[in-house]
Amino acid sequence: MHIEDVRAASPEWYRTGFRYFPYAARHDDAWWVLRVNHGFPEHNLLTLFVGGAAVVDVTPGSSSSPFHTSLSRLQPLGGGREPLLEPAVARTAIEPIAAFADFGSEDGDTCDFCFNVKDGYAPM
Numbered sequence: 001m002h003i004e005d006v007r008a009a010s011p012e013w014y015r016t017g018f019r020y021f022p023y024a025a026r027h028d029d030a031w032w033v034l035r036v037n038h039g040f041p042e043h044n045l046l047t048l049f050v051g052g053a054a055v056v057d058v059t060p061g062s063s064s065s066p067f068h069t070s071l072s073r074l075q076p077l078g079g080g081r082e083p084l085l086e087p088a089v090a091r092t093a094i095e096p097i098a099a100f101a102d103f104g105s106e107d108g109d110t111c112d113f114c115f116n117v118k119d120g121y122a123p124m
Contacts, residue, residue, distance in 0.1 A: 001050050007065035015080050016090040019122040020101040022076045024085060024093040031093040036076045037103045039111055046076060047103070052096030054106040078124065094120060 011025035011032050023034040030051040037043040037057070044057035060071040074080060085093065098120030100106040 001053075001055050003056055006048065006050075006056055007063070007067050010066040010070045013070065013074060013082050014085045014090075015082050015124075016085055016094060017087065017124050018090065018094060018120065019124050020118055020120055021094045021097065022080070022124060023074055023082070024090065026093075031096075033094055033097060034071075034074075034076060035097070035101065035103075039103050039113060042113070043103050043111065046071070047106075049097045049100075049106070054100070091121070 009027060009032075011027040013023045013025050013034075016022055016024050016033075019036075020038075021033050021035050025032045031049075033049045035047040035049065037045060037047060040059075045059045047057050048055045058068070058071065060068060060074065062068060074082070097106070101118035101120040101122075102110045102116060104110045
């Protein structure tokens with residue numbers, strides 16, 4: 001997926017109920033899932049996964065693109081007013097990436113300072 005396609009998108013986010021993957025959206029026939037990078041500010045606050053692949057690391061407010069605007073109203077570290085996905089649907093959305101709760105783990109290059117073997121299914 002090209003970064004310009006991401007920047008132009010404005011997905012409708014839903015809360016998942018999971019601590020490390022708090023938001024997901026079904027957009028263009030793929031699951032878009034946000035991971036919270038708990039090494040912030042050394043790393044961008046979020047990583048976007050599309051269809052199980054990491055696409056971009058991003059911090060809300062760093063751009064005025066439609067995608068960044070969709071992120072600006074989210075509360076990834078807790079709470080949120082968005083609707084909650086049904087638990088089975090949320091598990092389906094994060095299943096391909098649940099093992100990648102640590103920053104960089106999707107590339108086999110987990111940050112030495114952030115590494116903690118997190119449980120992708122940990123509740124919020």
